[in-house]
Amino acid sequence: MVDLSRRTYACRRWDLTSIPCKHAISAINFMRQKPEDYVDACYQTSTYMAIYSNTVKHVNSMDLWLPSDEPAILSPQYNRQPGRPRTKRIKDASEKETDGPKLGRVQKSLKSSNCCILGHNKKTFHRHLSPKIAAAKGTKKRKLNNGDASTTQP
Template sequence: MSEGFNSVLLTTRSKPIITLLEEIRLYIMQRWAKNRSRISSFTGSISPKIQSRFRKESQLTKSWIPSWSGNKLFEVRHMSNSGDKFVVNIDDSSCTCRTWMITGIPCCHSLAAMKFLNIDGEQFIDPCYMKSTYEETYSSIIYPINGANMWNITPYPDVSPPHKRVLLGRPKRK
């Protein structure tokens, strides 16, 4: 994220601080407005990228066989006898492959267990991927500002840089 932000500001880095800050404000204002308009095109309650990733994971469930242990605890093994087994606890939102815990998106093992119980896997997707969270993130507005010629003139004197003092003693060698 920071590398992408830095690449946008390459041309403005050499400008004075006020101009740099104005460019940053303008960039963020336009980007947030674009993201707000993108939210309105979302269909469903999950962002599109996460929805496609969720679909891919749910397609992989065909090759996993869940074995119910009790409550919402499962042992999920692969169709081939390759020895791949994972323990899924739906109540804790955990799987021993750790994909679900790390990403917040249910893995194919947990989705296979959820299908066994007829539970909708979308309910277990982390709230940070929901449309409502995305809307809340970009709900605040960065307001536009008038140009410097429209600013109110204050009765105070303009701020100038401090006077350069001549230090006593012999100057230091560089």
């Protein structure tokens, strides 16, 4: 039930916000009255203008302030917040900052663990061997997927 004299309704929205809810507005329209008359005075333009009618005076610059005997105002002390501290990554010698442009990481030459020769690794060492030595080491040849038996890959 909407009570226009007490400005209440069962949903309590009108009580909490002081603005009529949709049920109260339909009851006000049924009584052929204006819903604006049932809105609280704090939402009216005249109240808003009265609140902000006073102007805030600006403050003079610091050089015009009068000196005082009070101690200077200090910034608050820093308290370390709980949690895991951030750590800096240790940079490689090639990544250290220099006067010139930044360079990327210098790659070392590949070295095979099988034959200890620079220029290839364990996985690709057979590519750098002669066919007779590769056959003696036991590298197998396999057929390609297209079914051509004459073409083989090491």
